[in-house]
Amino acid sequence: MTWLITGGAGYIGAHVARAMVAAGERVVVLDDRSSGVVDRLPDAVTLVEGSASDRALLDRVLADHAVSGVVHLAAKKQVGESVEKPLLYYRENVAGLAVLLEAVVAAGVRRFLFSSSAAVYGVPDVDLITEETPCLPINPYGETKLTGEWLVRATGKAHGLSTACLRYFNVAGAAAPELADTGVFNIVPMMFERLTHGEAPRIFGDDYPTPDGTCIRDYIHVADLAEAHLAVARRLDETGAGDLTLNVGRGEGVSVRELADVIGEVTGSDLKPVVEPRRAGDAPKAVASAARITGELGWTARRSVREMVESAWEGWCLHHPGARP
Template structure:
């Protein structure tokens, strides 16, 4: 028996697969490589090149590999771009989750950990977000993830599916020297790529209602996040009752300008960021309490902001300068 990791060739998914391996759990990866990297998955891990929307092939593959639980990360994850490509976002995220749930029901796979997002909260009207904070997503990405949570909740009510959804905040750093964030939109890879190529990193918006005018976010290290997935899936398989959603947050906010300074300190490269306009779908501030996850999932932060920055820089791919 094995655990299916959809999106397991991606930045977060690959870290989850490595964490499962360290815990002595077998995994199978499904990924269509639209944003993932085949080399992130070690040769000994079964790899299926497939989009989860392809329902018949998905059922066949899950049956062949005797899957007992699913960690579902596969999605179109870019909030800003989702505003420009809503139909694509809905099809990949809501459609993919629906296809997966139908396959799980057909094969009687009884547990799922869902990769959700802080984007379900939109711009909160509280200093610190908890799981009870109102959900008001401001992008098709956030909306599609919230609907994914609802789909899983409804399926659980109908079939007894054991489940939980983990709402991520800003996931950064690297826990393995060969794994890195290659997103063309996330802050850390954008800054690192710019510096590696001799360019000035960019700040998107400096007129937000925050102390320095730049967005404030809650940053967590990807290795800590991966461990939370392992704990969640193990407890579901053991029959433990978990909450429907958990925030995986730090509880402390850091601004984009502060991140820029941390990057400068870690790399020894002095720079003045180039200020651009705001990106659509980016709320001003999101900081969350991880108290509930600490209670039920042993959630704790073992990496500092300096660790996050240094590990991201150390794992960066080598790219030629323009």
């Protein structure tokens, strides 16, 4: 087996690459380096620089490396940007995926793992989000991920591929400081950035119907997420694996205020969060049911929210010298 990981030099991709290499899998990474960091990759990984929607390049990579499975993580993923630039998101996340799948089918590759998102669900009013919860995305990013799932499943059914669509919830942490998220688009690095500049973290709304009035979310350590990818990839190795659609989360909710408290403890900051108006589209609660992935694969998340914050802070300080408040 050789696995091609698209977007494999990115934050999540590099963790997946390391987990697969550590488990003895052969890995080649295709990354356009728009947000990827080459130094994140293990020495055993071959890096090919280029776009996952470049058909001629894909044909060469799949043939030259005898690729037998693909983990597709390359995508545009900022919700706000997707609202401003829907054409870009549909071109990159949907049209680009179609080109990749065409190359996969032509090369005879029979395993395809697709990086989806909990954004496909929108804002369901349920205690636990299962894979059967209706998908009603509320922004172009979520729409492209749901459309991508449809395309992957249809291709698998038509051409005999074993496929999986993984719906990530909120990813945080780092397996090692050098692998930390260098972007400031998710809640943990956003709070870190505020503290680094001597500013109080922000909480958007404290009047939700939750115990402390702030939104509740399901957070998963990126190292757990990488191990989930490995478990799913190995299931796809099995003959007749068919299609899997799986939530990847801890199945436990943490409020924004609780998360801010942990961040304050870990960073040593005594700055109290400030409350600002609600943001449009924020659900009061979004927590995954992880029962299906546990039942199918025996996988469960092992790391705590505190471990996520501690490892993320260590990585933040590595990339931002003198960051401690």
